Amino acid sequence: MREDNEDTERNLIQQYARRAIERPESAYRVLLYVVTAFFLLASLFPFYWLFVIAVTPNRSIVDMGLLPKGFHPSVFVEVFETIPFHIYMLNSAIIATLTTIVVLFVGSIAGYVFGRYDFPGRTPLLLVVLVISYFPGVAFLIPIFQLFTANIEFLGVQSPMLYNTPWSIVMPLSALTMPLIIFLLSTFYAQIPDGLEDAARIEGSTRLGALVRIIIPLSAPGFATAGILSFIIVYNEFFFSYLMVSGTGDWSPILHGIFQFQGSQQVAYDLMAAASIIGVVPMAILVMVAQDYIVSGLTQGALKE
Amino acid sequence: MDTRRPSYRLDLVVLDRIERLSETQFVYLMLLPVLLVLGSMAIWPLLYTANLSLHADNVLSPDLVGGFVGLQNYIDLLTGRANPILRRPFFDLSRPFRSAVPVTLLFTLGAVVMETILGFAMALVLDQRFRGRRFARVAMILPWAVPIVIQGMIFYLMFQPSIGFAVGPLNDLGLISASPLANSQDALLISILADIWKQSAFMALLILAGLQSIDRSLYEVAKVEGASRLQRFRTITFPLVLPALLVALLFRTIAALKVYGVVETVASCNTVPTVSCLVVTTWNAHRYGSAAAIAFLVAIAIGLLLLIYLVQFRGEEGGGLGV
Numbered sequence: 001m002r003e004d005n006e007d008t009e010r011n012l013i014q015q016y017a018r019r020a021i022e023r024p025e026s027a028y029r030v031l032l033y034v035v036t037a038f039f040l041l042a043s044l045f046p047f048y049w050l051f052v053i054a055v056t057p058n059r060s061i062v063d064m065g066l067l068p069k070g071f072h073p074s075v076f077v078e079v080f081e082t083i084p085f086h087i088y089m090l091n092s093a094i095i096a097t098l099t100t101i102v103v104l105f106v107g108s109i110a111g112y113v114f115g116r117y118d119f120p121g122r123t124p125l126l127l128v129v130l131v132i133s134y135f136p137g138v139a140f141l142i143p144i145f146q147l148f149t150a151n152i153e154f155l156g157v158q159s160p161m162l163y164n165t166p167w168s169i170v171m172p173l174s175a176l177t178m179p180l181i182i183f184l185l186s187t188f189y190a191q192i193p194d195g196l197e198d199a200a201r202i203e204g205s206t207r208l209g210a211l212v213r214i215i216i217p218l219s220a221p222g223f224a225t226a227g228i229l230s231f232i233i234v235y236n237e238f239f240f241s242y243l244m245v246s247g248t249g250d251w252s253p254i255l256h257g258i259f260q261f262q263g264s265q266q267v268a269y270d271l272m273a274a275a276s277i278i279g280v281v282p283m284a285i286l287v288m289v290a291q292d293y294i295v296s297g298l299t300q301g302a303l304k305e
Numbered sequence: 306m307d308t309r310r311p312s313y314r315l316d317l318v319v320l321d322r323i324e325r326l327s328e329t330q331f332v333y334l335m336l337l338p339v340l341l342v343l344g345s346m347a348i349w350p351l352l353y354t355a356n357l358s359l360h361a362d363n364v365l366s367p368d369l370v371g372g373f374v375g376l377q378n379y380i381d382l383l384t385g386r387a388n389p390i391l392r393r394p395f396f397d398l399s400r401p402f403r404s405a406v407p408v409t410l411l412f413t414l415g416a417v418v419m420e421t422i423l424g425f426a427m428a429l430v431l432d433q434r435f436r437g438r439r440f441a442r443v444a445m446i447l448p449w450a451v452p453i454v455i456q457g458m459i460f461y462l463m464f465q466p467s468i469g470f471a472v473g474p475l476n477d478l479g480l481i482s483a484s485p486l487a488n489s490q491d492a493l494l495i496s497i498l499a500d501i502w503k504q505s506a507f508m509a510l511l512i513l514a515g516l517q518s519i520d521r522s523l524y525e526v527a528k529v530e531g532a533s534r535l536q537r538f539r540t541i542t543f544p545l546v547l548p549a550l551l552v553a554l555l556f557r558t559i560a561a562l563k564v565y566g567v568v569e570t571v572a573s574c575n576t577v578p579t580v581s582c583l584v585v586t587t588w589n590a591h592r593y594g595s596a597a598a599i600a601f602l603v604a605i606a607i608g609l610l611l612l613i614y615l616v617q618f619r620g621e622e623g624g625g626l627g628v
Contacts, residue, residue, distance in 0.1 A: 028534070036430050036441055039423075043444050046459045046502060049470075053462050064468050102342070110339035119332045132347045134607050136563035138584040138600040142593060143353035144346070146369070175346030178339065206324050207331060238453040238566025243585070255454035273462060276455040283450040288443050294450075295442070298510045 047280070053273035061269045075274045082268070085275055087250075088257030093282070095166045095173075095241070095253055096234040102174040103181050103230045104223065110178075111185025112215060116197075133179035137172075137239040144172050148244065164249035169240050177233055181226045184297060188222030189215065225297035228290045232283065254279050351604075357597035362390070370594045378598035387595060392586040393578035395599065402489040405583040405599075412493060412568075412579060413561040416500040420557055423501065424508025425550070431509065432516045449506040457570020460499040461486065464571075492572035499567050504560075508553050515549025516542070548618075555614050559607050 019026055052068045053061060054076070060069040079085050113119075114126060146152050148162040162168045192215060200210040238255060247256040258279065261272040287294065326334065358378055361371035381387035388394035394404040401407040431442055448456070463469045466484045475481045485491035519542065527537045565581035568574065574582035580603050587596035 106338045113335045139604045140350040143350040236452040
């Protein structure tokens with residue numbers, strides 16, 4: 001029996017080999033599937049690992065193998081019972097939304113101007129925008145921290161105490177996300193034919209009228225891409241989200257929620273893993289729904305920069 | 306001005322004024338919001354940091370910094386004289402895994418090289434037509450969309466000695482120590498691994514854009530001429546995708562030089578002291594002058610890198626950062 005099996009196996013391999021030599025395309029096909037499988041495994045395995053840790057009861061989390069020890073799905077409810085994790089998630093969503101609104105509003109005007117007008121100072125200004133996007137977050141940290149802890153005086157006015165509020169994260173991140181969005185939208189606006197705007201102007205539309213009636217409706221896809229990208233970038237951000245709130249205030253984003261489980265006595269590994277899975281869910285949904293926007297946005301915005 | 310025009314339609318008056326502006330005036334009016342945001346949240350902070358970096362540290366009195374010292378902070382950092390006052394040395398070759406500059410460079414080199422290779426391979430896969438391609442694309446993009454804190458948490462949970470499945474076997478093989486997250490060298494390696502997991506997809510997407518802009522008829526011509534798959538790759542794919550690859554490389558290099566979040570979550574800034582980490586720990590120690598000087602040195606290094614790139618590839622079609 002066994003020999004038979006080996007025989008057929010050998011035959012199968014020989015068959016594959018012969019076919020591969022005769023038709024290299026099919027061998028190539030096999031290679032493609034192997035490589036794809038490797039990438040899928042590498043991308044998805046870490047999520048599986050989170051799941052393993054999450055459903056294993058915390059006291060059993062010792063010397064884990066690749067399978068969960070026990071099954072304890074109620075951990076996903078416990079996350080919300082232990083700390084108000086939904087508040088942290090909501091905070092992250094609010095911060096990301098506010099930043100996206102600011103970036104889209106301000107960035108789209110700038111993108112429109114850079115994309116459709118040629119004016120003195122255009123190249124130096126674009127260069128400044130580009131250079132800003134390359135500075136490390138730490139180069140902005142000290143003054144922005146001073147500013148938002150009411151330690152800066154300007155024209156006799158004390159700066160507001162914004163530390164521990166969403167604005168202390170929204171404002172610096174708006175500025176740092178802005179360059180990417182400007183480059184993305186300016187290429188988008190530049191692709192709209194001049195004729196359309198000119199026609200509207202000849203028909204008696206004002207500058208702003210043409211902008212509102214012609215340009216804005218046509219740029220909806222670019223707008224969507226820019227919005228999704230900036231939402232993802234801000235939701236995932238670490239530096240300012242970590243340092244501009246104390247972590248105990250009411251406005252802490254998701255990362256402080258996850259750090260909460262590193263308790264003083266015992267680390268709740270299962271809760272930490274479960275919270276991480278829950279924290280990824282919004283992004284997973286967004287990527288699934290908006291994958292085409294993300295791909296086109298990243299490639300356009302980045303390559304044009 | 307027609308004085309009989311009803312003046313309560315303020316919006317019309319404003320629109321009228323905007324209509325009369327010269328084009329340059331109109332443009333700068335439109336740019337006002339962005340100049341305000343970037344000016345207050347980016348340019349002013351940079352100037353402020355630059356100014357701080359020229360002042361002495363002031364640990365004792367409530368003032369932020371002491372007197373003006375010129376470039377002394379920079380000199381102290383670059384000559385190693387500042388090392389004793391920092392949490393970890395800035396540059397100390399006798400302890401490469403404990404000092405900021407070598408750690409950051411090793412991180413950048415390791416992460417970016419691997420991300421380029423894997424990203425290229427991933428892009429080649431995603432460029433093919435096969436069943437389930439959309440699913441494969443979502444699965445491969447997903448790591449890029451994961452919050453940095455969760456990325457760090459995943460690798461922390463994998464390599465935490467008492468729980469992670471990877472520590473035992475790898476330790477038996479002698480590849481890592483028994484408590485890798487407390488060992489600077491191992492923790493650096495794990496941070497690089499975490500970065501590769503998340504950022505290869507970003508690299509792949511940028512390279513994919515380059516691949517998809519290649520004119521497919523070139524391949525047909527090459528096929529007719531009898532070029533093998535490898536020849537086609539060497540003579541068509543690689544040279545044509547190179548500009549996109551270089552941009553992706555530049556992006557990732559710059560981001561890797563700024564790394565902070567992953568190392569802080571996977572291990573800690575004390576175990577893997579990258580330059581950004583060192584700025585934060587120095588800032589926490591109230592040494593604002595030194596912290597600002599380190600931050601600015603990072604910025605200068607990145608600026609130089611960008612300059613080299615711009616000069617090297619200026620005017621090259623599609624490859625330059627065509628501003």
